[in-house]
Amino acid sequence: MNRLLNNTTLPDSILRLLKMSLVFALCLIATFGLVSCNDKEEPDYISKKTAKTSILLYAVASNNLYPAFLDDMEEIIQGLENTDLEEVDMLVYSVTPNSNATLTRAVRDNNGQITFTLLKEYEGDKYSTDPQRIANVIDNLQEYSEADNYGLILWSHGTGWVPNFSDHILPTANYSFGQDKVDGKSDYCDIHELADAIPDHFFNYIWFDCCYMASIETYYQLRNKADYFVGSPMELAGEGNPYHIVLPYLAQSDFSLAQAVDVEYRYFINRNIPVALSIVDTSYLEDIAYLAEKAITGKRPSQLKLQTYHRPPLTALCDFGQYTLAQGASLGNSWSAETFNTLLNKLVIYKAASPTDWRNRPIDADNYSGLSVFYFEDLGTDESEYYKGLDWFKAVYTTIPPFI
Numbered sequence: 001m002n003r004l005l006n007n008t009t010l011p012d013s014i015l016r017l018l019k020m021s022l023v024f025a026l027c028l029i030a031t032f033g034l035v036s037c038n039d040k041e042e043p044d045y046i047s048k049k050t051a052k053t054s055i056l057l058y059a060v061a062s063n064n065l066y067p068a069f070l071d072d073m074e075e076i077i078q079g080l081e082n083t084d085l086e087e088v089d090m091l092v093y094s095v096t097p098n099s100n101a102t103l104t105r106a107v108r109d110n111n112g113q114i115t116f117t118l119l120k121e122y123e124g125d126k127y128s129t130d131p132q133r134i135a136n137v138i139d140n141l142q143e144y145s146e147a148d149n150y151g152l153i154l155w156s157h158g159t160g161w162v163p164n165f166s167d168h169i170l171p172t173a174n175y176s177f178g179q180d181k182v183d184g185k186s187d188y189c190d191i192h193e194l195a196d197a198i199p200d201h202f203f204n205y206i207w208f209d210c211c212y213m214a215s216i217e218t219y220y221q222l223r224n225k226a227d228y229f230v231g232s233p234m235e236l237a238g239e240g241n242p243y244h245i246v247l248p249y250l251a252q253s254d255f256s257l258a259q260a261v262d263v264e265y266r267y268f269i270n271r272n273i274p275v276a277l278s279i280v281d282t283s284y285l286e287d288i289a290y291l292a293e294k295a296i297t298g299k300r301p302s303q304l305k306l307q308t309y310h311r312p313p314l315t316a317l318c319d320f321g322q323y324t325l326a327q328g329a330s331l332g333n334s335w336s337a338e339t340f341n342t343l344l345n346k347l348v349i350y351k352a353a354s355p356t357d358w359r360n361r362p363i364d365a366d367n368y369s370g371l372s373v374f375y376f377e378d379l380g381t382d383e384s385e386y387y388k389g390l391d392w393f394k395a396v397y398t399t400i401p402p403f404i
Contacts (some may be wrong), residue, residue, distance in 0.1 A: 005029065015099075017315070019190055020094045021119075024057050027212050032304060033238040036282070038090070042078045043057075046119055046144055048143065048144055048145065048146050049105070049144065049145050049146070050147070051085075051086065051087055051088055051089040051145065051146075051147045052087045052088065052147060052148050052149065052253035053087065053088045053089070053091070053092055053147055053148065053149045053150075053151065053229055053250070053251060053252070053253060053255060054088070054089040054091070054141065054146075054147035054149070054151070055088065055090050055091065055151045055152075055153065055250060055251070056091045056093065056137070056141050056143040056149050056150070056151070056152050056153070057076070057090075057091070057092045057094075057153045057155055058128075058134065058137065058139070058152065058153065058154050058155060059072075059092065059093065059094040059095070059118045059155040059156065060095055060128045060155070060156035060157075060388060061094055061096050061097075061155070061156065062095045062096055062097050062118055062128070062131060062317050063097075063156070063157065063242075064159065065156065065238065066096055066097055068238050068239055068240055069094065069096065069155070071239060072155070072239075072240060072241065072243055073214065074104070075091065075211075075242060075243035075244040075247075076092070076243045076247060077106075077115075078113045078243075078244035079243045079246065079247030079248055079251070080106055080114045080207055080247060080251065081114055081144055081246070082248065083248065083251045085106065085108055085126050085176075087251070087252075087253055088250075088251040089105065089106075089119070089145045089147060089252070090105065090106035090247075091103060091104065091105050091106075091118065091119070091141060091144070091145060091303065092104050092106075093128075093137045094107075095128040095385045100121055100122055100123070100124050101121070101124075101128055101133075101339060102119075102120065102122065103118075103119045103120040103121075103122070103137060103140055103143070103144075104116040104117060104118055104119060105117050105119055110278045117189045117282070119140070120140060123137075128249075128295065129188050129189040130189070131189060131193040131194065131196050131197035132197070134189065134197035134198070135196075135197040135198075135199075135206070136192070138152075138197070138198065138199065138202070141398065142202075144327075148253075149204045149255065150202060150203045150204055151203060151204055151205050151206075151207065151250060151254060151255075151292070152198070152203045152205070152206045152207070152226070152276070153206075153207045153209055153241070154206065154207070154208050154209065154213075155210065155240065155241075156166065156209060156210050156213050157210055158208055158210025158212055158213045160191075160212040160213055160215045160217070160277070160315075160317070160389075161191045161217040161218045161221065161374070169183045176295075179353065185260045187228065191217075191218055191221045191222070191390070192221070193223075193283045193388075194222065194223065195222050197222050198222065198226075199225075200224040200225060201224060201225075202225075202226075203225060203226040203228050204226060204228065204231055205223060205225075205226050205227060205228040205229070205230060206222070206226040206228075206230070207229075207230040207231070207241075208229070208230065208231035208232070208242045209236070209241045210233065210236065211232065211234070211236050211241075212230040212234065212309070212310075213232065214231035214232050214233040214276075214277075214278050214280070214371055215233060215317065215372045215373065215374070216228070216288075216292075216369060216371050216372070216373045216392060217369070217374060217387075217390050217392040217393075218231075219231075219280055219282065219285060220285050220289060220390075220391055220392040220395070221390055221391050221392065223282050223285040223286070223391075225272045225282075226282060227281070227282060228257055228279055228280065228281060228282065228349075229279070229280045229282060230257060230261055230277070230278070230280075231277070231278065231280075231369065232275070232276050232277055232278070232281050233278070233317065233319075233371055233372035234273075234274075234276050234278055234309040234310075234317075234357055234358070234372075235308045235311070235357075235358050236275075237268060237273050241264060242263075242267045243265055243334045244262045245263050245264075246263060246264055249263065251313075257279055257350075258279060258349070258350050258396075261277050261278075261279055261350055261352075262350070262352070264277065265277050268354070269354060271352070274354045274356060274357050274358050275352075275353065275354050275369075276309070276352070276353035276354065276357070276363065276368070276370075277350070277351070277353070278348050278350060278351040278352075278370025278371065279345055279348070279349050279350040279351075279370075280349070280370070280371070281346065281347060281348075281349050284343060284347040285347065286395075287343055287347075288340075288343055288344065288347050289392065289395040289396055290395075291324075291328075291339065291340050291343060292324050292396045293342070293395060293396045293398055294328070294331075294334075295324050295325075295327045295328030295331070295335055295398065296327060296396055296397060297331065298327040298329070298330035298335065299326055299330035300327055301323065301326035301327060301339075303316060303318065303375050305326070305328070306318040306319060306322055306323055306366055306375070307319040307322055307368070308361075309357065309372050310372075311358075311359065315374060315383065316374065316375035317370055317372040317373070317374065317375075318371065318372065318373055318374075318375050319367055319368060319371070320369050320371040320372055320373040320374070321341075321344055321367070321368075321369025322367040322369065323373050323375070324340065324373070325337055325340065325341075328340060344369060348369060348370040348371065350370075351368060351369065351370030352371075353365065373401070374387060376393075376397070
């Protein structure tokens with residue numbers, strides 16, 4: 001499902017789009033001169049920058065979120081204005097409509113203003129949702145930036161674990177990461193590919209600035225990729241992360257994810273915009289899978305009694321904690337809800353949600369775990385067959401229950 005666009009801000013977005021396009025054009029002209037897309041001219045030598053914290057924003061904005069991306073770039077500049085750029089290295093990989101992808105770095109010019117300088121321009125032979133391109137950009141991050149802590153922000157459309165089965169024909173909404181749209185055709189990166197593209201144990205955190213990515217299946221598939229995940233089990237507002245107030249927290253040498261996420265939550269709550277966010281400590285994902293595997297043999301609750309986060313007719317995404325507790329309860333004394341809740345609280349170290357979702361359905365705080373789970377049904381579809389190949393299914397569904 002697309003990140004939701006706020007129509008009331010569209011005129012400002014168009015104005016910002018024009019403004020930011022002019023700003024980026026002037027910056028590139030001033031720094032590198034006029035460069036054609038085919039020349040791929042880059043600086044002859046780029047020294048590796050050393051900083052306390054390095055942040056890579058990976059933005060696939062060659063779609064209807066492009067105006068929001070330009071807004072976010074303005075917010076990033078605002079968020080870095082009072083930041084010591086000797087302490088933080090802010091890199092932005094972006095692909096936008098009708099342009100090749102670039103990797104840029106935030107710098108302070110002679111007037112003390114934040115601008116972006118080109119590090120690399122990429123050939124147009126790969127989609128930005130191609131796992132080889134994602135891996136290449138992370139390699140470039142390591143080549144250009146050395147830091148004590150690395151953060152990755154994935155920016156685009158996002159829809160969780162379900163594959164798109166991309167055939168380069170503009171498809172209907174499915175669950176995956178990113179939408180790189182070129183000449184009317186779209187390409188997506190499924191979770192298997194994303195897991196292959198990101199190196200193990202390199203990033204301190206991965207922040208999903210895209211919809212639906214806070215699912216137990218997605219996080220379990222990526223469990224070795226970062227210490228912490230930040231995301232939402234439902235849709236995000238089209239404007240996405242308010243970087244002007246979030247970045248000051250991420251840019252600190254002793255950065256606080258909880259403070260950064262909480263300030264985003266309050267930003268949307270104060271504007272009466274639906275929001276649901278969570279932070280997951282990945283070190284507990286294996287343990288939670290063990291307990292979920294025990295619960296899965298119990299009687300499955302009715303989907304109608306569960307808190308859900310999807311938009312019908314899309315794949316059913318239920319609350320992970322509520323679903324697992326309800327199923328485990330049918331096992332009696334052989335399964336401990338107390339043990340599960342204790343571990344769940346260690347796994348999800350921050351969670352907050354608005355009173356209602358985008359369809360004005362209530363979000364019960366007592367049944368909000370910060371994570372979704374697929375209401376699995378073995379229907380023999382391509383989707384259910386794909387689900388059986390996920391690490392979560394292999395770890396939890398050791399015996400497929402009768403679902404009665």
